[in-house]
Amino acid sequence: MANKPNLKEYVKDHLIVGDGAMATQLYQLGVPVGVSYEELCLSNPQLVQSVHAAYYRAGARLIETNTFSANRDSLTRFGLESKVTRINRAAVTIARNAVGEDAYVIGGIGSIIAGRVRSQQLDEYRDQFEEQATALLHAGADGILLETFLDLDELRLAVEVIRPLTELPIIAQLATLEVGRTRDGYTLTEAFAQLQQSGADIVGLNCRLGPAEVIRSFETTVTPDDILLSAFPNAGRLGLSDGEYAYKSSPDYFAQSALLLRKQGVRIIGGCCGTTPDHIRAMAEALAELPPVERFNPSPATEPRIEIGTVAPRRTPHIVDKVKQQHTIIVEFDPPKDLDAEGFLHGCCELHNAGADAVTLADNSLANVRMSNMALGAMMKSQYGLEPLLHLACRDRNLIGQQSHLMGLHALGIDQVLVVTGDPSRFGDLPGASSVFDVTSFDLIRMIKQLNEGISFSGRPLKQKANFLVGAAFNPHVRQIEAAVQRLERKVEAGADYIMTQPVYDAETIKLIYDATKHIDIPIFIGIMPLTSYRNAQFLHNEVPGIKLSDMALERMKNVEGEAARQEGIQMAKELLDVAMSYFKGIYLITPFNYYQMTVELTQYVRKQALLQPTR
Incomplete structure (x- = not known):
């Protein structure tokens, strides 16, 4: 697909299958836990390229660069803070070389907080998001994918920092611990609206939850009328099986789930932790030749409404009241x-x-x-x-x-x-x-x-x-x-x-x-x-x-x-x-x-x- 259209324009009229988990595949190929998987873009680019190629052969046409944690904060733990730009630029080249012209190469950027409790002001992350996005865009990425953000506040910051850098599409994906609500307390209805206001072109969910809970999240969320949706669920929940940790969802189940996500109006459908080329192949076959489905929001009147807690009465006079008087x-x-x-x-x-x-x-x-x-x-x-x-x-x-x-x-x-x-x-x-x-x-x-x-x-x-x-x-x-x-x-x-x-x-x-x-x-x-x-x-x-x-x-x-x-x-x-x-x-x-x-x-x-x- 020479001179392929802008990704945002393409998904208005087409479904597109995303790739699956990079880390899962690298681990299965022998890369141990505890090393920087992003650094492999410099030390073993052929290995990274082989994973991209496997997902492309399985039917993925949106390929994410191996840069999830290629930010200064994460790379500092490995003594690699001086290589942020080199790793991100190399990652785009590796992904591009692994796939055909009909694939979109999207620059992946993960949360800097990365699941930890926030210990510093978010503004301190501005330079890191800009540094990583600039390297990815200059290397020729077709857009930016922000993923696995537990807190809306951090994701909004990332979108606001990157939006002035490019007119290419920005995909902003939250990871929720509970169905329908972010860790910092926003409903997905509120979150998606705020992400659009900040400049995101496509919003969605990835990681943490499996297909069923991601589908439930979309079923109970009112999305802006003109926003596009993406979903990259995990392969179910991680569990212990035969003495090893593994994800449960089979490729066939993932294919069925992809059809249900399509019914929710989702245009970009891929996989996150635990997904393999087999999961992506099953999805691609299930979605082949199908057009996208127009998104129909649940009625605000019937949308499940959760009343944030009533105030428990204080049961004793407290010291702050007392000390004001005596x-x-x-x-x-x-x-x-x-x-x-x-x-x-x-x-x-x-x-x-x-x-x-x-x-x-x-x-x-x-x-x-x-x-x-x-x-x-x-x-x-x-x-x-x-x-x-x-x-x-x-x-x-x-x-x-x-x-x-x-x-x-x-x-x-x-x-x-x-x-x-x-x-x-x-x-x-x-x-x-x-x-x-x-x-x-x-x-x-x-x-x-x-x-x-x-x-x-x-x-x-x-x-x-x-x-x-x-x-x-x-x-x-x-x-x-x-x-x-x-x-x-x-x-x-x-x-x-x-x-x-x-x-x-x-x-x-x-x-x-x-x-x-x-x-x-x-x-x-x-x-x-x-x-x-x-x-x-x-x-x-x-x-x-x-x-x-x-x-x-x-x-x-x-x-x-x-x-x-x-x-x-x-x-x-x-x-x-x-x-x-x-x-x-x-x-x-x-x-x-x-x-x-x-x-x-x-x-x-x-x-x-x-x-x-x-x-x-």
């Missing part, structure tokens, strides 16, 4: 390291009776194993009517566990949480344990607030909205307080409702925190932890991250021991509280070594002083 006290009391909860619960009751507004429970602090704060929080609430505030560490749970844990907290009526990064496992009492860190504290704050919108981490709508108050930690003990405040501002931007600081041991630091953060419009709870001995003071100052003592504090603890040392620690804490209460209404008392009697006395002191001392 001095409010959070007391940290660590869960026990053994199986006996009775003493801990007794201490919680004493703290409540002394006037604590909430008792906060760490999440295996310092990476040392303690009783589940979720279980203890539930006992506090159900048996004694006490208000728990639970720490959530990024360290111990993957994304599945984090959301499950939060859903359980919601069911228990525990709505106040503090997000912390968590100390690395190797420094705790089980140094062989793994640290997960699927997300940063910024990510987890943002995702909890997404639950408050009635949307799960995967983008699935929930029947009820959560009602979490999310706290963030602030460490003022750094060389550059401005950098720490900038980090704090990012947490506020992510959705933090209040701040809890690391313990402070001198009046000057309290004043410094006030001056550096007074522009932040959410409550700050200033951390005060009484010292118990000179050894304790030295340990905190020299060994515990995020804690720094003044020279005066160390000197005062140096000449006292035993009960006298604890009394000196309480007196020093009271002096700091006098200063802290003049600047902050939020007080965060940290119980040392489970000596809750010390924080009981300090709680009572705050309650007494609150009647006498004004706040700035």
